[in-house]
Amino acid sequence: MTASVAPAPTPSDGAVREFLEHLTKGLSVSSHTVKAYAHDLRELTYFLIRYFGNDSWSWSQVDRLAVRSFLGHLNRKGLSKRSSARALSAVRTFFRYLHRNDVLTSNPARAVGTPKLEKYLPSYLDHAQTERLFQLAHQRAREGRYTDVRDLAILELFYSTGMRLSELRGIDRADLDLISQQVKVRGKGRKERIIPLGDHAHLALRNYEAKRDELIRRLGSPRSDKRAVFLSLLGRRMSETAIQRATTRLLGLIAEDSGLSTHSLRHTFATHLLDAGADLRAVQELLGHASISTTQIYTHTSVERLKQVYQRAHPRA
Numbered sequence: 001m002t003a004s005v006a007p008a009p010t011p012s013d014g015a016v017r018e019f020l021e022h023l024t025k026g027l028s029v030s031s032h033t034v035k036a037y038a039h040d041l042r043e044l045t046y047f048l049i050r051y052f053g054n055d056s057w058s059w060s061q062v063d064r065l066a067v068r069s070f071l072g073h074l075n076r077k078g079l080s081k082r083s084s085a086r087a088l089s090a091v092r093t094f095f096r097y098l099h100r101n102d103v104l105t106s107n108p109a110r111a112v113g114t115p116k117l118e119k120y121l122p123s124y125l126d127h128a129q130t131e132r133l134f135q136l137a138h139q140r141a142r143e144g145r146y147t148d149v150r151d152l153a154i155l156e157l158f159y160s161t162g163m164r165l166s167e168l169r170g171i172d173r174a175d176l177d178l179i180s181q182q183v184k185v186r187g188k189g190r191k192e193r194i195i196p197l198g199d200h201a202h203l204a205l206r207n208y209e210a211k212r213d214e215l216i217r218r219l220g221s222p223r224s225d226k227r228a229v230f231l232s233l234l235g236r237r238m239s240e241t242a243i244q245r246a247t248t249r250l251l252g253l254i255a256e257d258s259g260l261s262t263h264s265l266r267h268t269f270a271t272h273l274l275d276a277g278a279d280l281r282a283v284q285e286l287l288g289h290a291s292i293s294t295t296q297i298y299t300h301t302s303v304e305r306l307k308q309v310y311q312r313a314h315p316r317a
Contacts, residue, residue, distance in 0.1 A: 013045070015059060015098065015103065016038075016041050016042075016045065016094070019037075019041075019094050019097050019098075020034055020037065020038055020041075022097060023037065027189070028189060028190045029189060030166070030188060030189070030190070032166065033188070036086065036090065037090040037093070037094070040086070040087040040090035040091065041090060041091070041094055043074075043087065044070055044087075044091055047069075047070050047073050048062065048066065048070075051066055051069060051070075059095075059098055059103060059104060060103075060104060060105075062095075062108050063108050064108050064109075064111055064112055066108070067088075067091060067108055067109045067112045068112055070087075070091070071084055071087075071088060071112070071115065074087060081115040081116065084115045085114050085115050088109065088112065088114055088115070089114075091109045092107065092109040092110065092112075095107040095108060095109045095110075096110075123259060123260055123264045123267060124264055124267040124268040124271045125254075125255075125260070125264065125265075125268045127272070129254050129255065130159070130268060130272075132254050133155070133250065133251065133253070133254050134155070134156075134159075134200075136250070136253050136254065137151065137152045137155050137250055138152060140152070141204075141207070144211075146211050146214075146215055146233065147233065147246070149204075149207055149208050149211045150208050150211065150212070150230060150231075150246075151246045151247070151249075151250060152204050152207075152208070153201075153204040153205050153207070153208035153230075154168065154230060154243060154246060154247060155204075155247060155250055155265070156198075156200050156201040156204040156205070157183075157197075157201050157204075157205065158247065158262060158265040158266070158269070159201075159265050159268060159269055160197055160198040160200065160201035160269075161183060161185070161195040161196075161197065161201070161269070161286070162195075162265075162266045162269030162270055162273075162286055162287050163183075163185050163195065163266070163288075164187070164263075164266065164288075165240050165243060165244060165262045165263070166240060167185045167186065167187055167288075168230070168243065168262075169230070169237070169238060169239070169240050169243055170186055171183065171185070171228075171229045171230070172227045172228060172229065173226070173227060173228070173229055174227070175229075176205065176229055178197075178202060178205060178206060178209075181196060181197040181198075181199075181202050182194050182195065182196050182197055183195055183197055185288070187288035188288065188290070191288065193285065193286075193288050195286055212229075212231060215231060215233070215235060216231075216235060219234075219235040223235050224236075225237050230243065243262065244261065244262055247261070247262045247265070248260070248261060248262075251264070266287070267298070269286075269287075270283055270287060270295070270298040271298050273286075274298050274299060280292065280295055280296070280299065283295055283298070
């Protein structure tokens with residue numbers, strides 16, 4: 001079986017490389033976003049080689065029809081509308097960069113319509129599930145094992161702050177102020193925000209801090225990461241995969257095979273705040289959303305739940 005060979009580099013590769021460097025160094029875009037943009041633009045480049053029938057094409061030849069054909073190509077590959085929309089966003093941003101740098105006279109992707117996304121409501125835990133989850137996590141932590149005490153602190157922090165997985169993983173000890181009960185978080189685009197910590201999260205973090213110090217003493221300073229808050233048993237900063245695994249394991253105790261994840265705790269945080277009457281703008285700030293329209297999905301969650309209650313309870317529903 002012969003290995004597939006990637007198309008040879010084209011003259012366009014230099015423009016893509018400069019664009020990605022601009023995102024990383026000029027705009028301080030997260031590594032995840034840069035990696036996603038690199039993937040989408042590599043897919044676009046390979047498509048355009050086939051579209052134009054040669055590898056000597058230039059970006060100035062790309063028009064709206066070519067971009068629309070690229071979306072059709074993604075659809076034929078079986079990509080979801082959400083993934084296609086993300087790819088189009090990357091292409092638009094890239095062409096906007098070329099236009100602003102006078103490489104192109106216009107942005108050919110600007111007039112291409114975004115695929116209409118399927119509406120969905122985020123998964124979250126109701127109050128009874130949340131209470132059950134923390135009861136089980138606390139029972140485990142009482143036995144005093146390092147991983148159980150740590151995982152309870154992770155769980156409490158997710159629910160107390162609504163932060164993203166990447167944000168929690170990146171927290172350093174200097175970011176955590178347990179006296180003032182607040183934490184500094186670096187979100188998308190490396191934007192910083194301060195989030196208050198609830199009493200339960202504060203206590204769980206205090207207990208974990210003692211266990212963490214014990215681990216570092218046992219392993220010795222050279223082998224341990226003294227900056228990171230959440231450490232593996234080897235004393236290194238936990239990876240996103242390890243945090244996700246630990247959290248999913250606890251979530252599986254109350255809802256096996258439900259598909260709940262760390263992001264479900266973020267959804268739960270926002271939904272419970274809004275249910276309790278929190279201001280939408282305040283929740284937007286806490287979540288670190290750039291647009292309030294992103295936060296409004298949680299109001300839809302509340303409305304759908306109210307409809308279900310109405311249908312069950314009203315005599316003439």
